[in-house]
Amino acid sequence: MKAAVYDGNKITIKDVPDPEIKESQALVRVEAVGICGTDLAIANGYLLTPTPIILGHEFAGKVVKIGKEVDLSWLNKRVTSEINSNIDFDCYYCKKGLYTQCVSRKAIGIDIDGALSEYIALESYLLHEIPDSITYDEATFIEPLAAAYQTFEMMPIDKSDKTIALFGLGKLGLLITQIAISKGLTLIAIDGSDKKLNLTKEFGAKYLINRVTCKDVPDEIINLTNNLGADIVIDTTGNPNALREIIASCRTRGKIHVKSTHGLETPINLTDIVVRELTLYSSRCGPFEKAIDGLTSGNIQVKQLISKKFKLDEINKAFDSYKNNRDHIKTVVHI
Numbered sequence: 219m220k221a222a223v224y225d226g227n228k229i230t231i232k233d234v235p236d237p238e239i240k241e242s243q244a245l246v247r248v249e250a251v252g253i254c255g256t257d258l259a260i261a262n263g264y265l266l267t268p269t270p271i272i273l274g275h276e277f278a279g280k281v282v283k284i285g286k287e288v289d290l291s292w293l294n295k296r297v298t299s300e301i302n303s304n305i306d307f308d309c310y311y312c313k314k315g316l317y318t319q320c321v322s323r324k325a326i327g328i329d330i331d332g333a334l335s336e337y338i339a340l341e342s343y344l345l346h347e348i349p350d351s352i353t354y355d356e357a358t359f360i361e362p363l364a365a366a367y368q369t370f371e372m373m374p375i376d377k378s379d380k381t382i383a384l385f386g387l388g389k390l391g392l393l394i395t396q397i398a399i400s401k402g403l404t405l406i407a408i409d410g411s412d413k414k415l416n417l418t419k420e421f422g423a424k425y426l427i428n429r430v431t432c433k434d435v436p437d438e439i440i441n442l443t444n445n446l447g448a449d450i451v452i453d454t455t456g457n458p459n460a461l462r463e464i465i466a467s468c469r470t471r472g473k474i475h476v477k478s479t480h481g482l483e484t485p486i487n488l489t490d491i492v493v494r495e496l497t498l499y500s501s502r503c504g505p506f507e508k509a510i511d512g513l514t515s516g517n518i519q520v521k522q523l524i525s526k527k528f529k530l531d532e533i534n535k536a537f538d539s540y541k542n543n544r545d546h547i548k549t550v551v552h553i
């Protein structure tokens with residue numbers, strides 16, 4: 219089969235053996251794969267993975283073959299997959315039901331081969347059926363949307379939380395925007411792209427800050443929040459230098475939530491966090507069922523977030539589509 223293989227230096231389309239399924243696995247014909255900031259961090263050499271590796275962890279396809287132990291009903295179903303595979307169901311975290319933190323887990327497309335290929339073998343416990351109303355392209359948003367919901371699973375919102383400042387309006391930021399607004403929070407959106415800022419306005423953001431033209435972003439946020447700072451500040455910038463501004467934009471005893479996975483050292487002064495008693499939250503992937511519900515109910519809009527589509531053969535163009543383009547949100551690769 220054809221696959222996009224990253225060798226630690228570059229990505230090339232190669233002919234690789236078709237995956238063989240174990241009795242507990244399903245073979246999925248991949249239809250669409252979203253390119254994510256994590257993929258870019260790997261391809262740029264910031265986030266280290268074993269190599270060679272097939273990237274791609276936001277994907278959807280159809281089950282074309284199943285092992286003997288897999289329920290027959292999965293055959294021919296349209297599916298997406300959890301990102302964390304190789305779960306042992308036996309460790310400290312698994313026993314608490316926290317499978318995404320299993321000590322044995324391997325992330326698809328990061329620790330083990332991913333979905334930028336014609337086929338992928340998946341343990342059946344990873345599969346989620348996609349309702350007919352969701353296209354394959356839209357289904358590539360289920361994994362990042364689950365990660366967006368996880369922001370609020372890990373960080374409780376209480377009565378004193380009214381304002382939320384969101385740094386970074388990539389795909390994840392624009393998904394978090396929609397969830398935050400549905401929770402009744404007043405959103406301050408910060409990005410360098412007017413196009414993305416205007417999109418958050420359509421979703422209901424109250425204040426837009428273009429970081430390119432704004433002299434001092436934390437000052438502006440403090441001005442907009444009765445000289446307090448935002449109750450919650452979220453980082454989806456993928457830029458380690460943003461964290462200093464993020465801390466400065468948070469009110470005393472406020473909440474900071476880091477979603478970026480750029481793999482880089484982050485130079486911050488922790489004293490400000492200590493003195494002002496800020497709480498630091500973080501989260502990664504989350505509840506797929508909520509994400510699927512969000513899409514099928516129409517509560518979450520994703521069509522506007524697809525900026526470009528490419529074929530697998532054009533994989534380098536797909537990765538390059540993110541370069542030097544502030545307005546770009548998400549690229550989908552069709553297999």
Ligand SMILES: [Zn+2]
Pocket residue numbers: 305306307308309310311312313319320321322
């Ligand atoms: Zn485990």
